Amino acid sequence: MAGAARAPSICRRAPGPSHSSATSTSWRSRSTALRKAQAEIDVAVGTSRLLTADDVPRLAYLQCIVSETLRLYPAAPMLLPHQSSADCKVGGYNVPSGTMLMVNAYAIHRDPAAWERPLEFVPERFEDGKAEGRFMIPFGMGRRRCPGETLALRTIGMVLATLVQCFDWERVDGAEVDMTEGGGLTIPKAVPLEAVCRPRPAMRDVLQSL
């Protein structure tokens, strides 16, 4: 697109494919991922101190969890609306100046031609650079790409790692987490997450000293 401006209106994401069976498989892999992330933190940081921002880049598996979450649930599934500021061609189509263009990142991230088992939560697909070259755009692309990406990724990594280091997490009543998506611009959960967290016994001294 020759120059891009923000379009004034917003659109809703097209409904995604049904994925109830993938959801239960995904939930099992989420529990495993949580345990794996906790083990990684225990090895890299230990339990005698709180992790710091400097530790987070060394937590490779935790980064994979963040990437896989942003792949399956991009916070802005249709990015933000763009508007062509000149006549241009997109994918072979003539797009007149002033046309609103939406990018369906949600569908791109779940494209079966690009991803194996696209509806399943598999952080391992990002390990050892395996997903390099795959098209992921949770922060958009080009000159209107999110300027807050680095801050966002650092904050998410730090918050998630701290929650996993300090607490054991369980589902309420053992019920599966309902991952159904609600409508809206930012992919809210239709059913809010309820979880039980307990301070990890190994972290008790650290938590009590705060």
Ligand code: HEM
């Ligand atoms: C997980 C967190 C975040 C996600 C997934 C996210 C995602 C996005 C996306 C998809 C866009 C639109 C890109 C496009 O249309 O091509 C965007 C734009 C933008 N984001 Fe973020 N963002 C996040 C956090 C942040 C933070 C922390 C800040 C600021 C501190 C921020 C500031 C902005 C701004 C100012 C724009 C507009 C850029 C422009 O229009 O040129 N974002 N973001």
